[in-house]
Amino acid sequence: MSVTIKDVAKQAGVSFSTVSKALRNSPLVTEKTKKKILNVAKEMGYQPNNLARSLVSKKMWTIGVVWPSVERVTLSALITQINIRLEKYSYTTLLSINKVESAIEAFNRIQVDAILVFDDLEGTFINTAPISNVPLLYYGISDHQIYPTVDANRGKAISLAVEHLIHLGHEHITYIGDVSTKDPLQEQKVEGFIKTMNSFGITVKDHMLIRTNNMDLYSGYSSAKKALLNESERPTAVICGSYDITRGLLRAVNELNINIPDELSIISYDHIPQMAELNIPVTAVGVPLMTIADYITKQLLLLSEKKEIPNVISLDPELIIRSSTSNKR
Amino acid sequence: MSVTIKDVAKQAGVSFSTVSKALRNSPLVTEKTKKKILNVAKEMGYQPNNLARSLVSKKMWTIGVVWPSVERVTLSALITQINIRLEKYSYTTLLSINKVESAIEAFNRIQVDAILVFDDLEGTFINTAPISNVPLLYYGISDHQIYPTVDANRGKAISLAVEHLIHLGHEHITYIGDVSTKDPLQEQKVEGFIKTMNSFGITVKDHMLIRTNNMDLYSGYSSAKKALLNESERPTAVICGSYDITRGLLRAVNELNINIPDELSIISYDHIPQMAELNIPVTAVGVPLMTIADYITKQLLLLSEKKEIPNVISLDPELIIRSSTSNKR
DNA sequence: CTGTTAGCGCTTTCAC
DNA sequence: GTGAAAGCGCTAACAG
Numbered sequence: 001m002s003v004t005i006k007d008v009a010k011q012a013g014v015s016f017s018t019v020s021k022a023l024r025n026s027p028l029v030t031e032k033t034k035k036k037i038l039n040v041a042k043e044m045g046y047q048p049n050n051l052a053r054s055l056v057s058k059k060m061w062t063i064g065v066v067w068p069s070v071e072r073v074t075l076s077a078l079i080t081q082i083n084i085r086l087e088k089y090s091y092t093t094l095l096s097i098n099k100v101e102s103a104i105e106a107f108n109r110i111q112v113d114a115i116l117v118f119d120d121l122e123g124t125f126i127n128t129a130p131i132s133n134v135p136l137l138y139y140g141i142s143d144h145q146i147y148p149t150v151d152a153n154r155g156k157a158i159s160l161a162v163e164h165l166i167h168l169g170h171e172h173i174t175y176i177g178d179v180s181t182k183d184p185l186q187e188q189k190v191e192g193f194i195k196t197m198n199s200f201g202i203t204v205k206d207h208m209l210i211r212t213n214n215m216d217l218y219s220g221y222s223s224a225k226k227a228l229l230n231e232s233e234r235p236t237a238v239i240c241g242s243y244d245i246t247r248g249l250l251r252a253v254n255e256l257n258i259n260i261p262d263e264l265s266i267i268s269y270d271h272i273p274q275m276a277e278l279n280i281p282v283t284a285v286g287v288p289l290m291t292i293a294d295y296i297t298k299q300l301l302l303l304s305e306k307k308e309i310p311n312v313i314s315l316d317p318e319l320i321i322r323s324s325t326s327n328k329r
Numbered sequence: 330m331s332v333t334i335k336d337v338a339k340q341a342g343v344s345f346s347t348v349s350k351a352l353r354n355s356p357l358v359t360e361k362t363k364k365k366i367l368n369v370a371k372e373m374g375y376q377p378n379n380l381a382r383s384l385v386s387k388k389m390w391t392i393g394v395v396w397p398s399v400e401r402v403t404l405s406a407l408i409t410q411i412n413i414r415l416e417k418y419s420y421t422t423l424l425s426i427n428k429v430e431s432a433i434e435a436f437n438r439i440q441v442d443a444i445l446v447f448d449d450l451e452g453t454f455i456n457t458a459p460i461s462n463v464p465l466l467y468y469g470i471s472d473h474q475i476y477p478t479v480d481a482n483r484g485k486a487i488s489l490a491v492e493h494l495i496h497l498g499h500e501h502i503t504y505i506g507d508v509s510t511k512d513p514l515q516e517q518k519v520e521g522f523i524k525t526m527n528s529f530g531i532t533v534k535d536h537m538l539i540r541t542n543n544m545d546l547y548s549g550y551s552s553a554k555k556a557l558l559n560e561s562e563r564p565t566a567v568i569c570g571s572y573d574i575t576r577g578l579l580r581a582v583n584e585l586n587i588n589i590p591d592e593l594s595i596i597s598y599d600h601i602p603q604m605a606e607l608n609i610p611v612t613a614v615g616v617p618l619m620t621i622a623d624y625i626t627k628q629l630l631l632l633s634e635k636k637e638i639p640n641v642i643s644l645d646p647e648l649i650i651r652s653s654t655s656n657k658r
Numbered sequence: 659c660t661g662t663t664a665g666c667g668c669t670t671t672c673a674c
Numbered sequence: 675g676t677g678a679a680a681g682c683g684c685t686a687a688c689a690g
Contacts, residue, residue: 002462004667015677020669030675047462050438051384052667056682060380062439067424083426092435095396095424097405097412106421109379110391110439133331133376217547218580251547333683344661349685357659381683385666662689667682674677 003044012040023048054111063300064107064134066117067095073243074270074289075118081293082116082300089301101130108134113304116296117147135303139296141184142312148303150296150313154185154269155192157285157317161239161267162196164283164319169328170237170265171202176210176223176249177241177269189241189269207233212245220248228256228264236328237265243272246282254279261326271318281322287315332373341369352377383440392629393436393463395446396424402572403599403618404447410622411445411629418630430459437463442633445625446476464632468625470513471641477632479625479642483514483598484521486614486646490568490596491525493612493648498657499566499594500531505539505552505578506570506598518570518598536562541574549577557585557593565657566594572601575611583608590655600647610651616644 005023009016014033022029022037029037054060063086065079083093094112096103100119107115115136142151158175165173175193178186194204210227212219220240228234240246246268258264260280268275271286295313302309334352338345343362351358351366358366383389392415394408412422423441425432429448436444444465471480487504494502504522507515523533539556541548549569557563569575575597587593589609597604600615624642631638 006667016667017669017678018676020667021676024669028675033675047437049384049440049667051380051389051440052682053669054682055378055380055384055667055684056669058682060439062435079426087427087431092438093426094435094439095426097408097422097424098416102416106391106423108376109421110389110423111378111380218550221547335683345683346662346685347660349683350660353685359659362660378683381666382685383666384668384683385685387666660690662687664685664687666685669680669682671680672678674675 002049003046004049005046008037008041008044008046011044012037059304060111060113061090062092062094062110062112063304064103064110064112064115065093065095066100066103066107066115066119067097068118073274074272077272077274077289078293078296079118081289082297085293085297086300091301091304104130104132104136108132114300116300135306137296137299137303137309139292141188142314148299148309148311148313150292150299150315152287152292152315153317154286155188155195157269157287158189158192158239159196160317160319161269161285162193162200164285164321164325165237165239165265165267166200168237168265168325170235171328172208172235173197173202173237173239174208174210174227174235175204175239175241176212176220176227176245177239178213178219178245179209179211186241193239208235212241217244217248217251220245221251222248224249224252225256228252228258235264237267237325240266240268243268243270243274246270246275247278250279250282260324262329265326265328266324271320275320276322280324283320283322283325285319286317288318291315331378332375333378334375337366337370337373337375340373341366388633389440389442390419391421391423391439391441392633393432393439393441393444394422394424395429395432395436395444395448396426397447402603403601406601406603406618407622407625408447410618411626414622414626415629420630420633433459433461433465437461443629445629464635466625466628466632466638468621470517471643477628477638477640477642479621479628479644481616481621481644482646483615484517484524486598486616487518487521487568488525489646489648490598490614491522491529493614493650493654494566494568494594494596495529497566497594497654499564500657501537501564502526502531502566502568503537503539503556503564504533504568504570505541505549505556505574506568507542507548507574508538508540515570522568537564541570546573546577546580549574550580551577553578553581554585557581557587564593566596566654569595569597572597572599572603575599575604576607579608579611589653591658594655594657595653600649604649605651609653612649612651612654614648615646617647620644 005019006016009019022034086093115134117138136147138147138149142149179190197204210223212223267283269286271284272289275282275284299309334348335345338348348366351363415422444463446467465476467476467478471478508519526533539552541552596612598615600613601618604611604613628638
């Protein structure tokens with residue numbers, strides 16, 4: 001078996017509780033003995049048993065993330081950011097690709113300190129809402145009352161986009177996004193689009209709402225091409241539902257030799273740094289990625305310390321104007 | 330604090346060890362008392378503490394997977410399959426998106442039963458080879474001597490592809506794949522291509538080796554289009570380095586109205602079921618996904634039980650002929 | 659069959 | 675400062 005605290009104690013000629021203290025760098029141990037113990041420990045190749053440690057301290061220093069099956073640039077970027085932040089507080093981030101319920105069950109089994117649920121895909125979480133002894137944070141829509149939720153107000157973000165375009169004089173505005181699934185997060189964006197358009201007295205006709213099969217680059221590309229090909233019906237502005245779709249749109253725009261923003265204004269959901277690094281820096285709406293990461297991390301940290309957090313953390317989307325939007329010519 | 334085995338014992342009027350036995354469904358307990366205990370436990374909302382359980386049993390029933398940063402269809406499919414198999418043996422699969430070393434460290438901290446490393450991206454693992462107390466399995470190339478490795482023999486697979494095409498009479502064969510990174514797994518494919526071509530006396534000229542920026546669909550699409558546009562220099566057969574690239578190629582082929590296999594034969598790396606479900610069922614080479622999943626799972630299970638496994642598990646790639654390849658016309 | 663007794667490896671009082 | 679003792683929640687001999 002592997003070397004334990006007792007073995008080290010015996011070897012160093014001290015009691016095992018002193019070893020424990022030395023290892024935890026307690027001030028109750030002389031520097032001298034501390035040094036000695038640390039040396040012996042290293043020599044013997046001592047590795048702490050974190051299960052035992054956690055059993056008494058009730059802390060695993062681990063956060064579980066329930067990861068939806070499909071990868072999108074924004075989501076991975078978000079998890080990466082959260083991971084970075086949590087690392088600074090010495091937490092490890094672990095992901096599960098299992099279904100929401102069994103993922104939560106697994107994280108309960110290994111007793112993580114908190115669970116983050118991205119139920120980005122089918123909204124099953126809201127309906128089934130499994131039980132968890134471990135504190136849980138949900139990133140999605142806050143129209144349920146079960147677990148604390150971080151809500152990025154996607155509908156409001158799209159409203160911001162519409163308003164911006166209308167103020168620039170656009171009326172023929174098209175929304176390209178994934179509206180094929182039952183994903184409530186995507187539905188919220190579409191709703192925001194239709195409602196805001198209506199509020200300005202504009203009826204959203206069929207060709208102004210383009211459905212892609214999913215949120216990836218190629219879907220965006222082919223849908224966009226279709227929408228832009230017919231020059232007489234071409235919109236003067238487009239709102240994209242995600243970063244990936246915007247990338248697809250830009251490819252199409254490039255191939256068709258359409259000038260941005262003179263012939264077409266583009267605005268996109270997803271307030272991420274990458275948006276500024278595209279061929280044309282793209283005007284965007286949404287809660288800044290870093291802000292979302294900050295808030296989620298903060299709540300996760302609080303939950304890990306068994307602290308109470310508000311049931312809804314509602315984040316305000318922002319509009320960041322870049323060179324892809326201009327007055328209607 | 331939460332309810333423990335002792336609380337249940339007190340409530341049920343038995344000793345706590347009897348409760349332990351009842352919970353583990355031991356035959357040493359009467360059905361009657363077992364029933365009673367189970368009831369009381371449920372009423373009290375008893376949840377086992379798996380840390381304590383693991384502390385004595387030395388088993389976490391968890392496998393850690395070190396996940397490379399980029400998602401590719403094949404890799405996710407593979408992990409999904411492994412996950413399914415492990416679940417059947419009551420193991421949970423947990424992923425880490427951290428760098429190889431810190432991921433391994435994290436999995437050691439929470440004491441998983443085994444670690445699987447997909448170091449698909451930069452080959453850092455082979456060079457740095459971190460220490461792990463937990464048994465570790467590496468999925469990649471077996472030219473190192475540090476940890477047991479499952480090797481899918483990617484070079485041999487591409488050889489198979491070349492041979493097949495040559496036997497069909499093709500000579501102007503182009504390989505499309507990701508050769509931009511230092512990923513040794515991709516390099517192996519390219520090497521296999523060049524060597525085998527040479528062995529048939531064919532020199533691989535520049536235009537016969539197309540580099541995509543990465544392995545995704547759009548890269549495949551645009552590279553393929555470029556390669557196929559010039560009709561006079563167009564190859565009679567193409568080998569794709571991955572499923573995603575093949576999908577991209579098929580889009581390009583479709584747009585350019587090229588007939589498969591009459592005008593162009595296509596063969597792809599990645600022996601996965603999805604390959605048969607494309608517009609044109611595509612001839613493929615590689616170790617069948619399910620076979621890889623079977624082997625990896627088997628080794629992982631053995632490692633979890635502290636059993637010895639061979640240092641190299643070399644899997645034989647297969648050729649599966651579908652309708653995308655034919656004799657050169 | 660059921661209960662008693664030891665631990666698993668560690669942290670944390672509390673004496674010395 | 676250091677050590678002895680108790681206990682985290684559970685499993686696994688060992689008695690009865």
